[in-house]
Amino acid sequence: MSDKDIIICRCEDITREDIRKCMERGFITFEDLKRQLRVGMGPCQGQTCSELIKRELADFLGEKPDVINTHKTRPLVIGVKLKSIKAGVDNES
Amino acid sequence: MKAEIVIIGAGITGVSIAYNLAIQGVKDIVVVDKSFMTSGATGRCGAGVRQQWGTKGNCIMAKKSIEFFESATDTLEYDDDIEFKQEGYLILATTPEEDELFFENVRLQNSLGIPSRVCNKKEALKVVPYLRPESFTSATYCPTDGHLNPFKMTDAYFQKAKQLGVEFLFFETVESIEINNGKITSVTTEKRTIKTNKVVNAAGGYAHEVGLMVGIDIPVYSENHEILVTEPVDKMQGPMVMSFSKNIYCQQVPHGSFLIGRSNPEAKHDHDISSSWQFLDEMAKTVCDIMPKIGELRVIRQWGGSYNISPDRQPIISDVKSLPGFYIACGFSGHGFMFAPMSGVLITEIVLNKPTSLDASDYRLDRFEDKIVTEYEKSVV
Numbered sequence: 226m227s228d229k230d231i232i233i234c235r236c237e238d239i240t241r242e243d244i245r246k247c248m249e250r251g252f253i254t255f256e257d258l259k260r261q262l263r264v265g266m267g268p269c270q271g272q273t274c275s276e277l278i279k280r281e282l283a284d285f286l287g288e289k290p291d292v293i294n295t296h297k298t299r300p301l302v303i304g305v306k307l308k309s310i311k312a313g314v315d316n317e318s
Numbered sequence: 319m320k321a322e323i324v325i326i327g328a329g330i331t332g333v334s335i336a337y338n339l340a341i342q343g344v345k346d347i348v349v350v351d352k353s354f355m356t357s358g359a360t361g362r363c364g365a366g367v368r369q370q371w372g373t374k375g376n377c378i379m380a381k382k383s384i385e386f387f388e389s390a391t392d393t394l395e396y397d398d399d400i401e402f403k404q405e406g407y408l409i410l411a412t413t414p415e416e417d418e419l420f421f422e423n424v425r426l427q428n429s430l431g432i433p434s435r436v437c438n439k440k441e442a443l444k445v446v447p448y449l450r451p452e453s454f455t456s457a458t459y460c461p462t463d464g465h466l467n468p469f470k471m472t473d474a475y476f477q478k479a480k481q482l483g484v485e486f487l488f489f490e491t492v493e494s495i496e497i498n499n500g501k502i503t504s505v506t507t508e509k510r511t512i513k514t515n516k517v518v519n520a521a522g523g524y525a526h527e528v529g530l531m532v533g534i535d536i537p538v539y540s541e542n543h544e545i546l547v548t549e550p551v552d553k554m555q556g557p558m559v560m561s562f563s564k565n566i567y568c569q570q571v572p573h574g575s576f577l578i579g580r581s582n583p584e585a586k587h588d589h590d591i592s593s594s595w596q597f598l599d600e601m602a603k604t605v606c607d608i609m610p611k612i613g614e615l616r617v618i619r620q621w622g623g624s625y626n627i628s629p630d631r632q633p634i635i636s637d638v639k640s641l642p643g644f645y646i647a648c649g650f651s652g653h654g655f656m657f658a659p660m661s662g663v664l665i666t667e668i669v670l671n672k673p674t675s676l677d678a679s680d681y682r683l684d685r686f687e688d689k690i691v692t693e694y695e696k697s698v699v
């Protein structure tokens with residue numbers, strides 16, 4: 226299978242080829258890849274892609290995957306509607 | 319290592335300065351950043367660009383910068399997409415005082431060639447149909463305001479600057495700046511000493527600390543501003559919707575997600591950039607008040623970043639009388655992304671002792687020492 230057909234990030238539809246090209250441009254940390262390609266920032270917040278990208282970076286840099294830092298995890302853990310948040314506030318007061 | 323000039327900070331300001339110096343023929347430019355590119359405010363910002371300001375200085379900076387963004391892809395020969403969406407800003411007035419202030423602002427903006435206009439409720443609802451009509455009184459609209467992808471815009475400057483020979487050192491922190499007989503002699507990081515006589519402080523939220531390295535107490539502070547992003551949906555909103563009195567800005571980016579932010583009036587003056595549930599609560603209330611339809615969207619992520627704030631909410635873009643060779647570009651007060659093209663041009667002109675392309679006296683550091691602060695920008699979130 227060619228790199229073009231291997232999906233690494235399902236939320237943003239980013240392929241292995243996209244990741245490789247971006248690394249070749251000089252973006253060789255997870256935080257850099259995230260900012261260029263939006264990987265790790267979609268609805269699943271990196272639950273699918275982070276391990277795969279870690280392996281891609283390790284491979285590219287000739288390192289072991291466990292020395293590669295992954296992205297910062299941020300709230301929320303799961304998507305919540307703004308109106309549900311407001312309903313929560315209304316209930317409390 | 320030796321350099322003609324060292325720029326501290328690889329945010330949008332630092333890369334713009336590097337590019338502008340390089341196209342003017344300056345050689346041996348080194349940019350140092352303590353982390354990755356856009357790790358500061360630039361990578362955390364809303365990246366809206368607007369010309370609807372209340373002070374002349376801010377209006378002109380913004381107008382000229384937007385002219386640059388319009389042709390930036392060609393000018394910088396960028397082979398990727400800066401995602402410039404030029405569909406305006408709709409600024410809502412919600413009080414009689416704002417109606418009046420915005421009317422004055424539009425008059426000032428028009429006098430400077432900015433195509434903004436006052437809209438009554440009906441006209442505003444034409445621009446964004448799902449606004450709750452009771453939530454505002456009138457609005458102003460400028461069709462040439464917009465939004466860009468801050469990572470790509472920074473990358474565009476970065477790629478061009480590299481081609482022009484600028485050297486970038488990432489993950490390296492400037493720890494001290496050495497002075498001898500009133501002249502800068504070098505910059506020291508944890509990895510090396512760079513011999514140089516010129517330093518630009520483009521350190522964003524840390525500009526005050528970098529000033530202290532040479533004994534200059536720049537009157538700026540940093541403060542956390544939080545922001546959130548929703549799931550991406552089909553295009554539904556053209557312009558940025560913003561209200562100062564309701565404390566919100568809300569923009570759908572080309573990718574489909576909405577960026578929504580507000581400021582926290584109780585934020586401390588420090589380097590905190592954490593996320594809070596209080597922010598989510600307040601944001602949800604305001605969104606449901608102004609645009610109930612957006613309330614249907616799921617928040618998938620929130621984060622924070624530093625505004626670097628000056629006493630009059632206008633930037634400091636200046637040399638320093640007491641220390642020749644030291645230059646400052648900071649204090650952008652939450653609008654440094656949109657000013658970056660001109661920040662780079664002005665610092666370059668100041669460094670090269672050329673006449674400036676616009677009257678830069680409003681941005682001088684000594685405007686505060688001499689206490690000649692004439693205007694105060696009120697149009698900020």
Ligand SMILES: Cc1cc2nc3c(=O)[nH]c(=O)nc-3n(C[C@H](O)[C@H](O)[C@H](O)COP(=O)(O)OP(=O)(O)OC[C@H]3O[C@@H](n4cnc5c(N)ncnc54)[C@H](O)[C@@H]3O)c2cc1C
Binds near residue numbers: 330331332362579651
């Ligand atoms: C939530 C939020 C929303 C915003 N929305 C908008 C908007 O819609 N429109 C707009 O125009 N602006 C907006 N802003 C403001 C904008 O982000 C900033 O004004 C702008 O990015 C400043 O860029 P900068 O390059 O000056 O600073 P930064 O991007 O902060 O860059 C400074 C760099 O200096 C480096 N640095 C600091 N100290 C050192 C040191 N000692 N050694 C080496 N490197 C160092 C840092 O690592 C950093 O990368 C927003 C800001 C926030 C936080």
